Amino acid sequence: MSGLAARDLAVARGGVPLLAGLSFDVAPGSALVLTGRNGIGKTTLLRTLAGLQPPLVGEVTPGGDRIAYGAHADGMKGTLTVAENLAFWAKMHGAGDIAAALEAFQLSALRDRAAQHLSAGQRRRLGLARMLLTGRPIWLLDEPTVSLDRDSVLRFADAVRAHLGGGGIAVLASHVDLGIEAQVLELEAFRVRPGTVQGDVFAGEAVE
Amino acid sequence: MIRILARDLRLAVRAGGGFGLSLAFFLIVVVLVPFAIGPETARLSPIAPGVLWIGALLACLLSLDRVFALDREDGALDLLATAPVPLEGVALAKAAAHWLTTGLPLSLAAPFLAVLLGLPWPGHPWLCVSLLVGTPALSLIGTFGAGLTVGLKRGGLLLSLLVLPLYVPTLIFGADVARRGAEGLDLGAPLSLLGAVTAGCVALLPFATAAALRVNLR
Numbered sequence: 001m002s003g004l005a006a007r008d009l010a011v012a013r014g015g016v017p018l019l020a021g022l023s024f025d026v027a028p029g030s031a032l033v034l035t036g037r038n039g040i041g042k043t044t045l046l047r048t049l050a051g052l053q054p055p056l057v058g059e060v061t062p063g064g065d066r067i068a069y070g071a072h073a074d075g076m077k078g079t080l081t082v083a084e085n086l087a088f089w090a091k092m093h094g095a096g097d098i099a100a101a102l103e104a105f106q107l108s109a110l111r112d113r114a115a116q117h118l119s120a121g122q123r124r125r126l127g128l129a130r131m132l133l134t135g136r137p138i139w140l141l142d143e144p145t146v147s148l149d150r151d152s153v154l155r156f157a158d159a160v161r162a163h164l165g166g167g168g169i170a171v172l173a174s175h176v177d178l179g180i181e182a183q184v185l186e187l188e189a190f191r192v193r194p195g196t197v198q199g200d201v202f203a204g205e206a207v208e
Numbered sequence: 209m210i211r212i213l214a215r216d217l218r219l220a221v222r223a224g225g226g227f228g229l230s231l232a233f234f235l236i237v238v239v240l241v242p243f244a245i246g247p248e249t250a251r252l253s254p255i256a257p258g259v260l261w262i263g264a265l266l267a268c269l270l271s272l273d274r275v276f277a278l279d280r281e282d283g284a285l286d287l288l289a290t291a292p293v294p295l296e297g298v299a300l301a302k303a304a305a306h307w308l309t310t311g312l313p314l315s316l317a318a319p320f321l322a323v324l325l326g327l328p329w330p331g332h333p334w335l336c337v338s339l340l341v342g343t344p345a346l347s348l349i350g351t352f353g354a355g356l357t358v359g360l361k362r363g364g365l366l367l368s369l370l371v372l373p374l375y376v377p378t379l380i381f382g383a384d385v386a387r388r389g390a391e392g393l394d395l396g397a398p399l400s401l402l403g404a405v406t407a408g409c410v411a412l413l414p415f416a417t418a419a420a421l422r423v424n425l426r
Contacts, residue, residue, distance in 0.1 A: 050290055053426040069290050073283025077215075079222035091211045092291045130287075 002062065003027045004138050004169050006049070009058035010192075013044040017056060017192040024185060028137070031160065031170040031180055036187035042173035043072075045187070046140045049171065068134035070141045074127025078116030082107055082126055085115055090133040101132040104159050105152070120147040128156060138169045145176045153178065209297040212288070216305035226271050230310040231317060234267040238321045249326035256325035257335060257386035263321075264314045264339055265375055268346045271310055272371065273364035275302050275354040276421070285358070289425055299417035300410075303344075303351040311343030327390055334389020341402050342382035348409040349374045355420035377405050 003026050010020035018041030026032045034042050048055050050069035076085045086098040102108045105125040110118065115126060124147050131139055139160070145153050157178040160170050164180070172178070220227040241259050245251055279285040288298050318339050319332040327335065353371035357363035381402035388395035 047286075050286075052286055052289060065292060067290065069286065071283050071286055073281070073286070075279070075282055075284030075287040077219055077282070077284070079219060080215075084218070088211060088215050089287070089291075092288075092293060094292070 010056040031182035212301040295418035307347035315339035331390025338385035355417040
């Protein structure tokens with residue numbers, strides 16, 4: 001299985017270039033943590049890696065079909081129960097059994113609870129449990145630990161470690177130290193400063 | 209695709225899903241007409257097919273802005289876009305779910321509501337047939353409009369403005385089938401044209417919807 005690679009990547013949000021000149025490799029079994037202040041483009045970068053938006057320039061390999069994206073918004077329906085929500089995504093990704101995912105994030109006791117009656121942290125765990133069901137080798141996680149308590153953060157870190165142990169890849173945008181051995185990519189260095197950028201970013205197809 | 213369809217149907221019938229809303233709207237519009245026009249059958253029956261078709265069309269419009277907007281808000285649309293299912297399939301499943309929750313109940317209820325407007329007898333089954341053939345096109349066109357406006361706040365009004373002109377061919381042929389049916393005339397030509405519009409929509413619009421969604425997801 002090959003890793004995740006970005007080559008000379010530039011990303012934009014709403015037509016405004018945010019980050020440029022990004023190149024990195026993440027080997028199977030390892031993690032990459034993206035850091036940087038709010039608004040620097042962590043989410044935009046993750047969406048680009050996930051194939052949800054095209055990069056301004058550069059390329060990402062592999063394509064979106066190897067990647068599971070976990071966003072701020074978890075896509076769970078409030079009127080469906082925990083088990084129904086997970087079963088839907090499990091079937092979409094061709095996975096059968098949701099019991100392991102429920103167990104990994106301590107959701108078994110909540111399985112028949114409507115998702116709208118979950119607390120923020122429980123709901124977050126539900127969103128993270130979905131990642132296990134996708135069966136995809138590359139996880140992109142945007143602020144995965146928001147509203148999780150200490151115990152849940154540890155469980156989440158265990159889940160990520162297990163994923164990495166199985167040859168998976170994780171890219172996390174997070175401010176919390178999860179205790180996972182990972183490369184750190186400080187995005188500040190790649191920030192596009194208004195007015196100071198010359199060359200390739202604006203030369204080509206930068207402005208749509 | 210079937211999964212998405214099943215999930216949307218389940219969501220629709222759960223609390224707050226809006227199932228039955230279109231039907232209730234349709235009922236009220238049709239009941240209001242005799243109040244405005246007057247109760248004489250002689251006046252009502254000639255306009256009954258047209259009124260019923262316009263009522264059905266507006267009722268279809270009512271739930272369109274929810275087709276993608278809810279999935280967009282809670283992030284499900286992003287996840288569906290990265291799931292191993294083509295966006296064209298998502299679009300078709302969404303349109304099918306919309307039709308099953310609005311078009312189909314409207315079509316089945318219309319012949320009964322037609323009694324309120326004094327539609328002459330042979331018209332009832334033909335009204336039902338015209339709606340059954342025509343409303344899938346309304347759902348597909350509406351899903352396309354919803355895909356175009358999914359990124360917009362308060363996109364509902366713009367959606368109506370976009371979609372209503374596109375409904376014109378379906379309305380013309382559909383109401384014509386119902387009218388000819390009520391008058392006992394030959395209706396082969398408008399019925400086949402109505403079917404052709406729907407078939408064209410099924411073939412083309414899922415692709416257009418998926419393209420619109422891809423642009424809006426950026």
